[in-house]
Amino acid sequence: MSKYKAIILDRDGTLNKDRGYVHKIDDFELLPGIIEGLTLLKNDYLFFIITNQSGIGKDYYSIEDFWKFNNHLTSVLKKKGITIEKTYFCPHKKEDNCDCRKPKTKFIKEILSLYIIDLNNSWVIGDHPSDILLGVNGGLKTIYLLTGHGNKHAKELKEKKIKPTFVANNFLDAARYIKSHSK
């Protein structure tokens, strides 16, 4: 049976501009290079989103608000011929100690229960150290983006000795890196 390769995408600060607990369609803004980057990869990889949404647990917005915003994002991508297979979100606060908040790997396990994935040749892309840890914990390669919160948290990577496979200035650089290192 043939295996799929996957790219697990963080959402806020990776695909769309992170305005802090972003959830209103009016605040939706795709970051530069997303369409071009995903188009470069779409024939070789399945795309998933895994996103921490503690704003739900904090009652800043509802699960319904979350899906409205997320459906908007995925439909914008769809119009450009890009499919997100599935979106997973953790609605909990950090202190809830749930088993789905990144860098925990519950959602990766769920993906693996639905698809046969070649993890060694799959990637996590994100702008937060917890995205890189998610990839490390799940056995995927990782790209740390300096967009979104990336710059702000870059020294945390060093302090905690978290090593992404690659550090990219933006999404298109990330996509080009993956494309050129694709097996």
Ligand SMILES: [Mg+2]
């Ligand atoms: Mg992010």
Ligand SMILES: [Zn+2]
């Ligand atoms: Zn959770």
